[in-house]
Amino acid sequence: xxxxxxxxxxxxxxxxxxxxxxxxxxxxxxxxxxxxxxxxxxxxxxxxxxxxxxxxxxxxxxxxxxxxxxxxxxxxxxxxxxxxxxxxxxxxxxxxxxxxxxxxx
Amino acid sequence: xxxxxxxxxxxxxxxxxxxxxxxxxxxxxxxxxxxxxxxxxxxxxxxxxxxxxxxxxxxxxxxxxxxxxxxxxxxxxxxxxxxxxxxxxxxxxxxxxxxxxxxxxxxxxxxxxxxxxxxx
Numbered sequence: 001x002x003x004x005x006x007x008x009x010x011x012x013x014x015x016x017x018x019x020x021x022x023x024x025x026x027x028x029x030x031x032x033x034x035x036x037x038x039x040x041x042x043x044x045x046x047x048x049x050x051x052x053x054x055x056x057x058x059x060x061x062x063x064x065x066x067x068x069x070x071x072x073x074x075x076x077x078x079x080x081x082x083x084x085x086x087x088x089x090x091x092x093x094x095x096x097x098x099x100x101x102x103x104x105x
Numbered sequence: 106x107x108x109x110x111x112x113x114x115x116x117x118x119x120x121x122x123x124x125x126x127x128x129x130x131x132x133x134x135x136x137x138x139x140x141x142x143x144x145x146x147x148x149x150x151x152x153x154x155x156x157x158x159x160x161x162x163x164x165x166x167x168x169x170x171x172x173x174x175x176x177x178x179x180x181x182x183x184x185x186x187x188x189x190x191x192x193x194x195x196x197x198x199x200x201x202x203x204x205x206x207x208x209x210x211x212x213x214x215x216x217x218x219x220x221x222x223x224x225x
Contacts, residue, residue: 033211035150042200042215043150049209086150090210093166094140094152 002026004087004097013105017075020100022087024068031091034063034072037099038083046085047072079104107131109201109216116222117191125186125219127201134182135159138204140212141175141186145197155204156184188221196223 003025012018022032030050035043045054047063050070062073074081082104087097112126127139141153154165156175163175174187188195198220202212 031209033209035212037150042218043202043212044215045211045213048205048211048213052208054213084149088150088152088212094210096150096152099149 002028002089002092002095004089004095006085006087006097006100008098009101009103011103011105012077014079015076017073018077018102020072020074020085020102022065022070022072022097024070024089026092027067028089028091030066031089032063032065032070033088033090034061035086035088036081036083037086043086074102077102077104107203107214109203109214111199111201111216111219114220114222116224118225119191119193119223121191122187122189123191123221125188125199125221127184127186127216129182129184129203132203135179137206139175139184140202140204142200142202142212143169143197144200144218145194148197150200153186153199158184191221191223193223196221 005023032050034047037043046057046061051063064071084099084101086099108130110128115123117123135158138155140155143151153169156163172189176185198218200218201216203214205211205213
């Protein structure tokens, strides 16, 4: 299985820029996607194929990377962005990262 | 608009079976596959498998072979997850998600989730 490693938690202040990383145990080309999940809600798609912004998602969100290293950037962060962010690959079957919990100071 | 509406919460005893539904609307059901994803309490997301809505063929992730069954009622644009012989570790919220074939097989729309509680 392709293992995706994310840092477990981050705390930032509103208005700052935050980067959330995801490292794959093997290359997944650009078949990497990012989801946001707020407490008690279903996940929603933010970024697909590493860098494509899903329709309706604010342009504050962006994605980059290929191969094994990927980044989700939020700039600027807003209070409503408090959530857990998951990366997910679809190159070799399907796996999720463990999630990065973003808290605002 | 695209919607996936799942059935309500379930309370079951160990050894029983549960059936969760996922009704799709706003798109042609057979043009997109359906994924199933498990989220145990306080935990992350776990891919369970998917079903090809055109052929009805299910594919299960290794951890979900045996007691888990995906099936369809195509005339009702509905996908189902059935879990047989429930165990305590099956207690979780189960999500269906549409397979975005043309966008790298991304999970591009999600149901609201269906919680399953297993308790004797």
